[in-house]
Amino acid sequence: MLSISNLSVSVGDKPILKGLSLDVPSGEVHAVMGPNGAGKSTLGYTLAGRPGYEVTGGTAAMLGEDLLALEPEERAARGLFLSFQYPLEIPGVPALTFLRTALNAQRRARGEAEATAPEFLKLVRAKAAELRIDMEMLKRPLNVGFSGGEKKRMEVLQMAVLAPRLLILDETDSGLDIDALKIVADGVNALRSPDRAMVVITHYQRLLDYIRPDRVHVLAGGRIAASGGPELALELEAGGYDRYGAAA
Numbered sequence: 362m363l364s365i366s367n368l369s370v371s372v373g374d375k376p377i378l379k380g381l382s383l384d385v386p387s388g389e390v391h392a393v394m395g396p397n398g399a400g401k402s403t404l405g406y407t408l409a410g411r412p413g414y415e416v417t418g419g420t421a422a423m424l425g426e427d428l429l430a431l432e433p434e435e436r437a438a439r440g441l442f443l444s445f446q447y448p449l450e451i452p453g454v455p456a457l458t459f460l461r462t463a464l465n466a467q468r469r470a471r472g473e474a475e476a477t478a479p480e481f482l483k484l485v486r487a488k489a490a491e492l493r494i495d496m497e498m499l500k501r502p503l504n505v506g507f508s509g510g511e512k513k514r515m516e517v518l519q520m521a522v523l524a525p526r527l528l529i530l531d532e533t534d535s536g537l538d539i540d541a542l543k544i545v546a547d548g549v550n551a552l553r554s555p556d557r558a559m560v561v562i563t564h565y566q567r568l569l570d571y572i573r574p575d576r577v578h579v580l581a582g583g584r585i586a587a588s589g590g591p592e593l594a595l596e597l598e599a600g601g602y603d604r605y606g607a608a609a
């Protein structure tokens with residue numbers, strides 16, 4: 362699903378990623394852990410195509426297609442979804458309108474017909490019911506005045522509606538209480554599927570108690586410095602990142 366080879370990325374002329382290689386097969390959930398400032402978000406933003414992240418070497422492919430040659434919206438249309446650490450608040454735009462706009466943008470980019478209003482509502486009602494989200498909440502402006510838990514439910518609903526192929530969660534757990542953490546974990550676990558892959562970026566092991574990764578990778582020094590099974594996350598929790606030469 363995702364194949365990254367020798368990727369080097371600079372931000373404002375500062376090299377951040379220095380020959381990072383990572384393969385995530387379909388059907389798997391991989392965790393990327395690392396100290397603050399290691400370049401975890403840089404990796405997510407580079408894959409999503411955010412301006413300002415300059416690729417100076419290497420390749421990144423999704424299902425065999427060169428991701429780096431695609432515009433950000435083309436990447437989204439192919440099924441790449443990056444969830445942000447800080448959810449967007451959009452005063453004046455009801456959550457429902459935001460969801461429909463996002464879904465139809467994806468459909469247009471794929472050359473598919475837009476969802477009609479009844480078709481869209483049917484889809485959202487079904488997903489909202491699964492996630493125990495009150496439809497009334499979705500009439501309010503996106504994330505404005507939502508609690509931490511409600512924002513996370515909204516994020517998970519967005520993922521469920523857009524049904525990404527490759528899902529990257531960037532420290533979506535930071536600052537969450539246990540209840541909100543479980544909402545995210547349940548949502549992510551429900552999205553596990555043989556034709557989908559997920560990359561869970563996290564600084565702490567805690568989230569991985571609820572989302573059990575198939576593989577755990579350590580990002581340090583601008584590359585994947587170690588890889589292992591779920592037990593690696595526990596070792597990191599106990600031993601920290603120092604032995605990987607935390608400074609990039």
Ligand code: ADP
Pocket residue numbers: 372373375377395396397398399400401402403404413
């Ligand atoms: P992480 O997500 O692992 O904490 P980041 O990818 O956010 O790390 O940051 C990696 C490094 O890149 C840090 O040293 C950070 O200061 C730097 N960096 C990130 N974004 C920018 C930017 N827009 N301008 C300059 N430096 C940046």
Ligand code: MG
Pocket residue numbers: 397398402
């Ligand atoms: Mg950080």
Ligand code: MG
Pocket residue numbers: 401402403532
């Ligand atoms: Mg980060």
